Amino acid sequence: MAPRIATSAADAVAEITDGSTVLIGGFGNAGQPMELIDALLDCGAKDLTVVNNNAGQADAGLALLIKERRVKKIICSFPRQSDSWHFDAAYRAGEIELELVPQGNLAERIRAAGAGIGGFFTPTGYGTLLAEGKETRVIDGRGYVLETPIHADFALIKALKADTFGNLVYRKTARNFGPIMATAAKAAIVQVDEVVEVGSIDPEHVITPGIYVDTVVALGGEK
Amino acid sequence: MADVRTTEEKLTRDEMAQLVARDIPAGAFVNLGIGQPTNVSNFLTADQGVTLHTENGMLGMGPVATGEDIDEDLINAGKIPVTELPGAAYFHHADSFAMMRGGHLDVCVLGAFQISQAGDLANWHTGAEGAIPAVGGAMDLAIGAKETWVMMSLFTKTGESKLVETLSYPVTGLGCVSRIYTEVAIFELRDAKVLVRSVHGISFDQLQAKVPVELTWA
Numbered sequence A: 001m002a003p004r005i006a007t008s009a010a011d012a013v014a015e016i017t018d019g020s021t022v023l024i025g026g027f028g029n030a031g032q033p034m035e036l037i038d039a040l041l042d043c044g045a046k047d048l049t050v051v052n053n054n055a056g057q058a059d060a061g062l063a064l065l066i067k068e069r070r071v072k073k074i075i076c077s078f079p080r081q082s083d084s085w086h087f088d089a090a091y092r093a094g095e096i097e098l099e100l101v102p103q104g105n106l107a108e109r110i111r112a113a114g115a116g117i118g119g120f121f122t123p124t125g126y127g128t129l130l131a132e133g134k135e136t137r138v139i140d141g142r143g144y145v146l147e148t149p150i151h152a153d154f155a156l157i158k159a160l161k162a163d164t165f166g167n168l169v170y171r172k173t174a175r176n177f178g179p180i181m182a183t184a185a186k187a188a189i190v191q192v193d194e195v196v197e198v199g200s201i202d203p204e205h206v207i208t209p210g211i212y213v214d215t216v217v218a219l220g221g222e223k
Numbered sequence B: 001m002a003d004v005r006t007t008e009e010k011l012t013r014d015e016m017a018q019l020v021a022r023d024i025p026a027g028a029f030v031n032l033g034i035g036q037p038t039n040v041s042n043f044l045t046a047d048q049g050v051t052l053h054t055e056n057g058m059l060g061m062g063p064v065a066t067g068e069d070i071d072e073d074l075i076n077a078g079k080i081p082v083t084e085l086p087g088a089a090y091f092h093h094a095d096s097f098a099m100m101r102g103g104h105l106d107v108c109v110l111g112a113f114q115i116s117q118a119g120d121l122a123n124w125h126t127g128a129e130g131a132i133p134a135v136g137g138a139m140d141l142a143i144g145a146k147e148t149w150v151m152m153s154l155f156t157k158t159g160e161s162k163l164v165e166t167l168s169y170p171v172t173g174l175g176c177v178s179r180i181y182t183e184v185a186i187f188e189l190r191d192a193k194v195l196v197r198s199v200h201g202i203s204f205d206q207l208q209a210k211v212p213v214e215l216t217w218a
Helices: A034-043 A062-067 A085-092 A103-115 A178-184 B013-023 B036-043 B093-101 B138-144 B204-210
Strands: A021-024 A048-051 A071-076 A097-100 A120-122 A136-139 A142-147 A152-158 A161-163 A185-192 A194-196 A215-218 B029-032 B051-054 B058-064 B082-090 B107-110 B114-116 B147-151 B177-181 B185-190 B193-200 B215-217
Touching (some): A048 A062, A152 A178, A178 A185, B013 B147, B029 B036, B036 B107, B051 B093
Parallel strands (some): A048 A071, A161 A194, A185 A215, B193 B215
Antiparallel strands (some): A136 A142, B185 B193
């Protein structure tokens, strides 16, 4: 089924309710769907579990969701940055739960969820604090840790453009987590600069096939 | 300089970066960690044909972007705007880390808090009370590349050796480091031995007196 074309960012995120698990794309600010996050802030949903590489920068996007204490738990690889002051304050106050995951395991756990994989053994993290309490196995002489998929209710993603079938193309390193997050959520909500007619994206250039995309909103763009 | 076994002066940071750059094989795929390792890219020559990988989804990363070349959609792992070189490729995060974990990168160069004689690496967390932990791609990089090299100062501010018998800081990866570049010596970790390739501003005996693991000339 073709995705719903939302009329605004607010319309796009309207179904997100309290307690949802939300994958949010972006590595730092590149690929972070700022307008969708702002709309999520406005819609009032709280007690969210958020999955992102980071825990917000400065006073925009994810950082504001954390500032407003709408995120009960964050699953990320790199929360502490020079400008992660809203996360730092919430964490030190004991008002946000942190699940710290090595970045490649974070990506692979999201990919596994989208690919129907129930778990995988990864060498990353073996013998470290981040593997404590997890099942391990030695395979061909090398130690591995069992990691499980990260499923989500929603994914908020930024792409460059979509066609009306929901096929997506991204831009440069802003692609980062977008393609895997689109696969791992029950509903993938995508903001793009423009929505184009079916047939105007070369099938060879499609990065995320429309099967994974549920809602698209065109927000225009400078580029 | 790479063939010199002793120099009277310590290596500067640029000299360390230059030595690392010279040791990278021609045509290699390389990931340079944040901090000192990033400086290595300034000493790679076009003839070497080295391709730089950045964990956030790119091969063929070029120099830091300035002026009109700055593009917020084109950044490196340190979130600094960079440029793309001819032949560059973009890919998503799971592919980027599969590239590391799958052993497709030839070399990664990282910083470190401590390294054990067995090549165990600590570089993500001091374990200090109240510190907010962050790991990023450190654990994937440490165990993923074919070779993991470290650049660091050999001694802490209070003079203790960062090359140790066993780690006291939390582990990043076990048995992963094969080479260590410091301002006073370059080490190779091979066959359960710590080999000294060169010494700088210090004699072998003085070095041995300050480092709590048995050293052997390479």
